[in-house]
Amino acid sequence: MSDESFAVNEDRSSRFVRLFLTYRLYLLAAASLLVFALVALGLYRLTAEVRYEDVLAALSATAWSAIAMAMLFTGLSFLALIFYDANALDHIGRRLPFPAVAVTAFMAYAVGNTVGFGPLSGGAIRFRAYSRLGLAPGEIARVIAFVTLSFGFGLLAVSALATLAVAPRVAGILGIESFWLRILSVFVLAALAAVFYAGRKGHAINLKGFSLRLPDSRTTSRQFLVSAFDIAAAASVLYVLLPDTHVGWPTFLAVYAVAIGFGVLSHVPAGLGVFEAVIMAGLSNAIGIDQLLGSLVLYRLIYYVLPLLLATGLLLITEMRQLAMRPGVAEAAQLAGRLAPALISTLSLLLGAMLIFSSVVPTPGSDLDFISNYLPLPIVEGAHFLSSLIGLLLVVAARGLGQRLDGAWWVALIGACVAFAFAFLKAIALFEAALLALFILTLLANRRAFDRHSSLLRQALGPSWLAAIAVILVTAFVILLFVYRDTDYAHELWWQFEFSEEAPRGLRALLGLAIAASVIALLSLLRPAHYRTQGPTxxxxxxxxxxxxxxxxxxxxxxxxxxxxxxxxxxxxxxxxxxxxxxxxxxxxxxxxxxxxxxxxxxxxxxxxxxxxxxxxxxxxxxVLLSACADVGLRAFKLGELALVDLARFEMKGSGFANLRQSYNRGLRDGLTLSIVLPDGVHAILSDLRTVSGDWLAHHNTKEKTFSLGAFEDAYVLSQPVAVVRLAGRIVAFATLMVTDTKAEATVDLMRFSPEAPKGTMDFLFASILEYLRGEGYRQFNLGMAPLSGMARREAAPVWDRLGGTLFEHGERFYNFKGLRAFKAKFHPRWEPRYLAVSNGTSAALALMDVTFLIGGGVKGVISK
CATH class of the missing domain: 3.40.630 (Aminopeptidase)
Structure with missing residues (x-):
């Protein structure tokens, strides 16, 4: 293969990778939707012998004592979940007020468990909350990593131990030989034991230049107990809801752990359908499918919906000022208020799905008989149909609520009020009306949180939201098929309008939803056509x-x-x-x-x-900007450190400034002099500055940069003071100064010197500038950023930091990272971190590539320097 062909293939490969990275969210959303659709089809076939009435009978047969026990175990599980965060903070050596940690963890899990997808995930809530509490982005990333890994390892350990204990029983359920189950369990436990042993004293694992500090034995043991308690309590929620069965709790625990694992891996929102499919496949031989379905519905309501409603209730309570002013509660109440948009957004999504699902299930006959005595059929039909569309509206408004849009608040409030009225017109839906009333009260109590004046109609839905809507509609379709399994389809169903005919009503509602959702999806997909705003006038x-x-x-x-x-x-x-x-x-x-x-x-x-x-x-x-970026769902990645010199304390005395002082004095002996030329005098020396700049560019074989750097353009250079270094009356170096009227800070932009300038000219230039600025009353000098400086490679630092730290140490062939920091360190500055804030790690890599192109003047500029 010729070099030219190889280059063409490489270019095509890079274009394919970039194309995939650009549209990865859409591809992942489509993949999750496909997985969910296949699972939904499998569930429909698995329940071929089950009828809707059987499921209702199973639900009504569940004892109240079982429901109370399920609530108790739910509380115990969430208590354990709070200690995930507490242990994570202890592991990274940070202490925060426990009420604030408890509120953050509880809301993160209440939201994350319910929706389970990016925009409203628990990780986003932790970034918002912990950044407000003073944690750095790297520390928050370590908390999230600790929580995620500890849950994963705990799930593996619990499932392996349970499977090892009852391997024959689990083998009979799953259809796998018990020998292989035991082998797999032993392998998993051995691997976990090796990890535990390696980190028994907090030792670090070194791998290709990276260092990862594992939790010590005390932390690992404590976290394992917390994880085991959490998973056991969560499994017990469903177990106590099951009818009497010969399936023992250890056996059920193993099946439950596998189901949770598959639900997480599927990336389907809340593992919906996937979790149910594994449970039904594992226990259908021991428990009737209709009873299993009833128990699973109750489990979803108690373990997922109930904590969300409780969090909403707590949010309402924290709005009571007298309570919120009590010591120890005030900070937690304030934090809960800041997380209100995410919580209310999740509740809006949940209620929207509830309204959609209720439109495809039949209304109890007694309620219809009662309504038919007071309301005409058109009102009932209209309320039923419009209620489903309001459900879709609440799902769409959920995104705007998460972004604190006042327009979304009004849409959600009006929609919820109308749906509240329709709950009585279409059926006597008291539970539905109660949830809507709670939602309305929460919206009213948190009106101040939605203060952004922006149009909801201009907000295009992203792939995650479109996938969530699709999952809800597919679920509604499967429910419709399941409920009316025995009803033969006929075209006449579409225009049958009778109180007793429920199937036509569900079909019309689902068709209206499908049409409305398709319009919303098309508008969202077509509206973000790539466009560029105009440059400034x-x-x-x-x-x-x-x-x-x-x-x-x-x-x-x-x-x-x-x-x-x-x-x-x-x-x-x-x-x-x-x-x-x-x-x-x-x-x-x-x-x-x-x-x-x-x-x-x-x-x-x-x-x-x-x-x-x-x-x-x-x-x-x-x-300063990190909390605002966290509020919009962006994550921060460290880029390096900015060097800031306190001019009030700057003085070239003492041993610390010996090298700088020597360079300055050598420059004076060589005959260098500095003068500050104000903007009105720069025009007279502009041609000399242009000559020095051109010589500097030619000597370094580079071109002008833009975006984060200035370029030598006449209007730009003429607009600022210029520090000029002369040798025997000839300009050999210069730097443009950037200052403001407040004199709080000064910095330089263009720094150019002639190849004939004596060695140490730049040291002389900077030292002279700092002396001048100090005399003029400026408070600090900005030396600029040292890229990748201060990136942690120790302990459990985020991957981004460890990669940056390695590049800083070994990347001199690409860029003089160490040399640049060493030059700035001569002035003994204060180092302040600087960050890149984007939605995720992949976006960070793509954004940095685009920054490089912006600075270099496009692809050609980067290639040609």
Whole structure:
């Protein structure tokens, strides 16, 4: 194969990989939906001999004592789940108030268990909550990793031990020889024991340059007990709901653990259908399918829905100011209020699904007989049909509620009120009406949380939300087929309107839902057509410069380049500057202007990026912006550290500044002099500066960069002061200064020097600039960022940090990471972390690629330097 053919194949491969990464969410959503559809088909066939009436009979036959026991075990399971987070925080060496940890963990599991997909997952809630409590992004990632891995290892250990104890019984249920089950269980337990032994003293495992510190024996033992207790309690919730059976609890525990594992691996929201399929396949020989179905329905209501309703009730209680002011409760109440949008969004999704499902199941005959005496048939039919559409509306509004949109709040409130009335018109649905009433009260009590003025109609649904809607509709379709299994289909069913005819009513409701959902999906898929916003007008750039000069961030002067797009706050007193490459909308640094407007600007930018079919990213942001990014569901990945010099304390005395002082004095002996040329005087030396810049570019065989760096453009250079170094009257080096009127911070952008400049000229230039700025009353100097600096490779650091730390240590052939940090370290700065905030790790990699193209001026610019 020729080199040219190899290059073509490599280019095609990279394009295929990039295409897959770009649309991976849609592909994963489609795969999850396909898995769910196949499972749903299997469940329908598995229940071929079961009738809807049998399931209702099984539900009514469940004793209240069993339901009470199931509630007790649910409480015990969630108590154990809270200690997952407590142990994780103890493992990373952080202590937080237990009430705040309990609220966070409880809400994270109540939401995560119910919906189980990205936008509302427990991980997103932890990022929002723990970032508010002062944890760094890396620490939050370690908490999530600890919780996830401990649950996975605990599930493996419990299922292996249970299977080993009752292998013959489990073998008979699953149709596998007990010998192989025992072998597999022993293998799993041996592997877990090896991991336990390796980390018995908190030892680190070193693998290809990475170091992973395992929990010590005490932490591991404690977490295993917590995990075992949690899984045992959760399994007991379903076990006590089952009818009398000869299946022992250890046997059931093994089957339950396998079902939970498959549900998690399927990535179907809440493992819906997958969990039920495994349980039914494992226990159908011992328990009647109709009884199993009834128990599974109750299990879902008690273990999944009940905690969500309890969390909603707690949210209402925390709004009572007198209670919230009590010591120890105030912080937890405040945190619960901040998590309210995610919780209310989940409840909206749940109630929407409930309304949809209720539209395809028959109304009890006694209720219909009662309604027929007071209401005409058209009102009942209309209420039934419209109630299903309101359910879809609540599902769609759930996304807007999660984003704190005031429009979504109004849609959800009005929809819930109408559905509340319809609950009595279509049937005497007291339970449905009670849940809707709770939802309405929660919306009213948390009105202040939904303060973002944005249109719900402009919010396109992403792949996860479309997949969730599809799962709900497929479930409704399967329920319809199951309920009316004995009803022969005929075209006449569609236009039969009678009180006693339930199947036609369900068919019409499902058809209306399918049409409405298809329209919503098409609009969501077509609306995010990739588009680019326009660059700033001259008036907008002048407005941004005026805002810049009145605040403290010197780097904001990069807006003078005019190469970045601008997004202003409604007041016009703050803005975000950003660039677009591919599907990445990349905001540069923190917003500029009023800090109280930053959170809303973050929401505005993320919404604009999504509406334009892009992915939002925030590049080189400070810790100040992390909580606002967490609120919109973005994760933070460390990029490096910013060097900040306190000018009030800067003085080239003492042994710490010996090397810098020597370079400065050598420059003076060599005849170097520094002068600061103000903007009105730069024009006179512009041609000399251009010559130095051109020589510097040619010497380094590079081209001008943009986006996060300035380029030598006349208008840009003329707009700022310039520090000039002369040798024998000739300019040999210069640096453009970026300052603001507040004098809180100063920094440099363009730094160019002639090849003839003496050695140590840059040290002399920086030392002289710092001395000048200190004399002018500036408070700090921004030396810029050291990429990958401060990235942890020790203990249980996140993979991103360990990879960055390794590249920092061994990546000198690609970039002078260590040399750049060493140069900045001469000035003894304060190091402050800087982050990239995106939705996930894959998006982080893609965003960094697009940042590289933006800085380099596109693909050609990067390739040609």
């Amino acid at each position: 001259e008036a907008e750039r002048e407005q941004a410069v005026a805002v810049t000069m009145g605040q403290d961030m010197a780097d904001a002067n990069l807006v003078r380049m005019g190469d970045k797009r601008l997004l202003f706050s409604p007041s016009g007193k703050s803005y975000i500057m950003y660039g677009i490459h591919g599907r990445s909308w990349i905001a540069l640094a923190d917003p500029v202007g009023r800090e109280e407007e930053f959170a809303e600007l973050v929401w505005q930018f993320v919404g604009a990026a999504r509406a334009g079919g892009g992915r939002a990213a925030f590049y080189q942001i400070s810790p």
